Amino acid sequence: MSPATFAAVDVIRTKRDRGELSKAQIDWVIDAYTRGEVAEEQMSALAMAVLLNGMTRTEISHWTTAMIDSGSRLDFTDLPRPSVDKHSTGGVGDKITLPLAPLVAACGAAVPQLSGRGLGHTGGTLDKLESIPGWRASLELPQIREVLTDVGAVICAATGDLAPADKKLYALRDVTGTVEAVPLIASSIMSKKIAEGTSALVLDVKTGSGAFMKDLALSEELARAMVDLGTDAGVKTVAVVTDMSTPLGRTAGNALEVRESVEVLAGGGPADVVELTLVLAREMLAAVGLDAVDPADALADGRAMDAWRRMIAAQGGDPDAELPRAQHTHDVLAEADGxxxxxxxxxxxxxxWRLGAGRSRREEAVQAGAGVELHAVRGDTVRRGQRLMTLHTDTPERFDWALESLVGGYAVVDPAEAPAPPPLVHGRISN
Known part of the structure; x- marks a missing residue:
């Protein structure tokens, strides 16, 4: 049965005048926009009306379902393990997916982690893994299923037919000042995650200066909207709101973050990365009924590292290969004691990003070895002349540009004036 037909301008007027869009209107406008029947300027107007006037829970649920229905859905219910996915809204040094997926797999779950590339200052998981020689991001569905069955975890690019309406609408939002619309952010993320077909989902919603949502209340609003969407779709969904006012761990870059992730899998690594990895692992395992398993044990006894090595090898990578290093470095030194x-x-x-670890356009290449390495973190006592950071790049003319972005971004203060660090986890949202 073909969907009802509406006039795009009437749909726009409904939302402009703070009305509630019907399921039929939403189904039609998403389908017609995907096919090109609704013009870009019309969808731009509708997106702005959503930004200004919001959507009800019912509207967001219908919108998300329509986005999912624009493509295909995956189904992992026949796997020998229960499936669970994790999504982060992105941040600086957020390498958690890398140790998390094999860790959860080592504890008995299947983790189909369909990830993306970085744009702007937040790094992409696929860019990080592509610094491993031979590793490939693109897998066909039979290969994804094979790796999930054999290893329990796969990190790869999403197939092109998952929520194609989202890809088109995301590009439009990016150039029309409507990226910040919480209903559109929530439906964008959740349409792809629900279409992936996992039985449970854990969301890591970042808040703070390096996050997409810098305000805690807005981060919590987004987390609640996404948890509601997952619940409405029959996917057990939990959100953890975590801090992104300072970088996670001690590295921001591609190969730099892979190296640090391997340290975590080997039983070391920065305390905050280990803590958040375990927090999210426990949430994922509990969501699929494996809460009796302690993921800390799998880190300590080497099972998580074994799963990592098998996962990388299954996607053509060499887990023993030397990771790329940048050709040039520059140290940032402390100018005072404190x-x-x-x-x-x-x-x-x-x-x-300016050193080459990120991109400003989707087609840009990234430098595998570029990034920032932190030798001290918030709260550390430092001496004048001590290294605080090392900048890495293959193109040394970028150093001055990168240093400009650090002006005012850190300070050595008197111990009595040092601010108390915020909690790593701000809260948990579930139904």
Whole structure:
């Protein structure tokens, strides 16, 4: 049965005048826009009306379902393990997916982690893994299923037919000032995640200067909207709101973050990366009924590392290969004795991006070895002349540009003036 037909301008007027869009209107406008029947300027007007006037839970649910129905759905219910996915809204040094997926697999779950590339100051998981010689991001569905069955975890690019309406609408939002619309952010993320077909989902919603949502209340609003969407779709969904005011761990870059992730899998690594990996692992395992398993044990006894090595090898990578290193480095030194106060995540993220670790256009290449390495973190006592950071790049003419982004992004202060660090986890949202 073909969907009802509407006039695009009437749909726009409904939302402009703060009305509630019907399921039929939403189904039609998403389908017609995907096919090109609704013009870009019309969808731009509708997106702006959504930004200004919001959507009800019912509207967002219908919108998300229509986005999913624009493509295909995956189904992993026949796997020998229960499936669970994780999504992060992105941040600086957010390498958590890398140790998390094999860790959860080592504890008995299947993790089909369909990931993306970085744009701007937040790094992309696929860009990081592509710094491993031989590793490939693109897998066909039979290969994804094979790796999930054999290893329990796969990290790869999403197939092109998952929520194609989202890809088109995302590009439009990017150039029309409507990226920040919470209903559109929530439906964009959840349409792809629900279409992936996992039985459970854990969301890591970042808040702070280096996050997409910098305000805690807005981060919590987004987390609640996504949890509601997952619940409405029959996917057990939990959100953890975590801090992104300072970088996660001690690295922001591609190969730099892979190296740090391997340290975590080997039983070491920065305390905050280990803590958040375990927090999210426990949520994922509990969501699929495996909460009796302690993921800390799998880190300690080498099972998580074994799963990592098998996962990388299954996608053509060499887990023993030397990771790329940048050809040039520049040290940032402390200018006084004291305590390192705030280390602004956004400033470090922009520095890494400007050094070549990120891209400003989707077609741009990234440098595998570029990024920022932190030798001290917030709260550390430092001495004048001590290394605070090392900048890495293959193109040394980028150093001055990167250093500009760090101006005001960190400070060495008197110990009495050092601010108390915020909690790593701000809260948990579930139904």
């Amino acid at each position: 305590v390192l106060g705030e280390v602004d995540a956004l400033a470090v993220g922009y520095a890494a």
